[in-house]
Amino acid sequence: MTNTLNRAWTMAARPIGEPTQDNFAMKESVIPAPKHGEVLIKTLYMSLDPYMRGRMRSGPSYATVLEPGDIMTGEVVARVEQSESQKYNVGDIVRANIGWQEWAAVGAHNVNRVDPNLAPISTSLGILGMPGMTAYFGLLAVLKPRAGDTLVVSAASGAVGAVVGQIGKINGCEVIGIAGTEEKCAYLINELGFSHGINYKKQNVSKELSSIAPAGIDCYFDNVGGPVSDGVFENLALKSRVAICGQISQYNAAETPKGPRNLASLIRTRTTVEGFLVYDFVLEHEVARSRIATWIKEGRLKYKEDVVDGFENAPTAFIGLLNGKNFGKLLVKVSD
Numbered sequence: 001m002t003n004t005l006n007r008a009w010t011m012a013a014r015p016i017g018e019p020t021q022d023n024f025a026m027k028e029s030v031i032p033a034p035k036h037g038e039v040l041i042k043t044l045y046m047s048l049d050p051y052m053r054g055r056m057r058s059g060p061s062y063a064t065v066l067e068p069g070d071i072m073t074g075e076v077v078a079r080v081e082q083s084e085s086q087k088y089n090v091g092d093i094v095r096a097n098i099g100w101q102e103w104a105a106v107g108a109h110n111v112n113r114v115d116p117n118l119a120p121i122s123t124s125l126g127i128l129g130m131p132g133m134t135a136y137f138g139l140l141a142v143l144k145p146r147a148g149d150t151l152v153v154s155a156a157s158g159a160v161g162a163v164v165g166q167i168g169k170i171n172g173c174e175v176i177g178i179a180g181t182e183e184k185c186a187y188l189i190n191e192l193g194f195s196h197g198i199n200y201k202k203q204n205v206s207k208e209l210s211s212i213a214p215a216g217i218d219c220y221f222d223n224v225g226g227p228v229s230d231g232v233f234e235n236l237a238l239k240s241r242v243a244i245c246g247q248i249s250q251y252n253a254a255e256t257p258k259g260p261r262n263l264a265s266l267i268r269t270r271t272t273v274e275g276f277l278v279y280d281f282v283l284e285h286e287v288a289r290s291r292i293a294t295w296i297k298e299g300r301l302k303y304k305e306d307v308v309d310g311f312e313n314a315p316t317a318f319i320g321l322l323n324g325k326n327f328g329k330l331l332v333k334v335s336d
């Protein structure tokens with residue numbers, strides 16, 4: 001191996017409010033040698049996801065929070081470059097939680113094989129990976145829509161939202177997407193077949209919903225919280241269901257706002273609100289992955305990736321994700 005340099009992005013300091021470049025630092029080290037039972041992997045694509053902002057925050061979490069100097073959390077799709085395990089050969093493609101890093105030596109039991117024949121390998125971090133599983137289970141296991149239901153999804157053009165809306169359509173829902181630009185809303189309608197797109201930066205969400213769906217919203221898949229969700233909550237139907245998937249509008253808040261504020265109407269509507277984590281359904285992920293792969297092959301599910309070139313650009317791309325700069329699943333291309 002001619003190159004011996006490994007690079008990693010660490011959290012240099014805990015952000016207060018919106019992260020800046022100063023919250024990240026590049027750390028260099030020597031590419032590690034795999035021990036018995038390990039594989040040496042080289043990152044091809046790295047996933048950037050909103051949950052990473054939560055890991056940078058101190059306080060209660062389902063997962064361990066980062067301390068200054070720690071490598072940023074994250075999943076990559078990588079190629080096996082050396083193998084000291086009988087389970088993997090050089091050239092195999094795998095997924096692994098090695099963080100924002102170019103190389104790593106990891107135990108073979110800590111990587112997951114990716115089938116390159118199923119779909120392009122980048123999808124194992126998107127529609128066939130964690131965000132796709134989130135959409136599938138948040139919709140089908142938490143919201144449980146019935147044919148004819150009106151389904152609203154926020155951050156609708158994103159990695160999770162776009163899959164939610166399309167699986168909603170497959171299940172006979174009328175789908176309304178909420179997103180932050182005209183271009184994203186046009187994509188929802190023209191490419192993904194949603195019935196309506198609401199641009200929350202230009203339109204009044206509550207008013208639009210009351211004219212589009214006067215009988216009310218049966219299912220709301222909430223990715224954002226904040227004012228967008230206030231507008232949806234004002235339009236919920238009798239016996240409606242809300243899945244709390246994410247609250248991205250709050251992730252950069254220096255202090256968690258007090259609330260919720262407008263829950264009184266849920267008494268009248270008998271609404272059920274349920275939070276969930278994608279990992280709650282881990283035993284069923286493989287079934288979901290193969291169903292989603294089939295829908296992609298049949299042309300019933302489309303996906304869009306936003307690929308940023310270059311490991312060095314990861315912090316900028318991540319800061320942009322929390323501001324809606326991405327259009328589709330955000331990935332960093334690290335190596336060919």
Ligand code: NAP
Pocket residue numbers: 049050051130131134155156157158159160161178179180181184223224226228244245246247248249250276277278279321322323324325326327328329330
């Ligand atoms: P994404 O939608 O691909 O990207 C994030 C999008 O959020 C941005 O592009 C932006 O789109 C929107 N956004 C940012 N700030 C906003 C604000 N203030 N108000 C409204 N929208 C805002 O990200 P993703 O990976 O699919 O994740 C979507 C949500 O699912 C996140 O909240 C994430 O934390 C959550 N999630 C939860 C789980 C779980 O297990 N519960 C698992 C995965 C993801 P616009 O241009 O449309 O504003």
Ligand code: FER
Pocket residue numbers: 050051054060061062063245246247277278
């Ligand atoms: C996410 C947002 C929040 C996510 C997990 C969480 C896996 C969990 C938050 C917590 O433990 O407080 O996108 O994805």
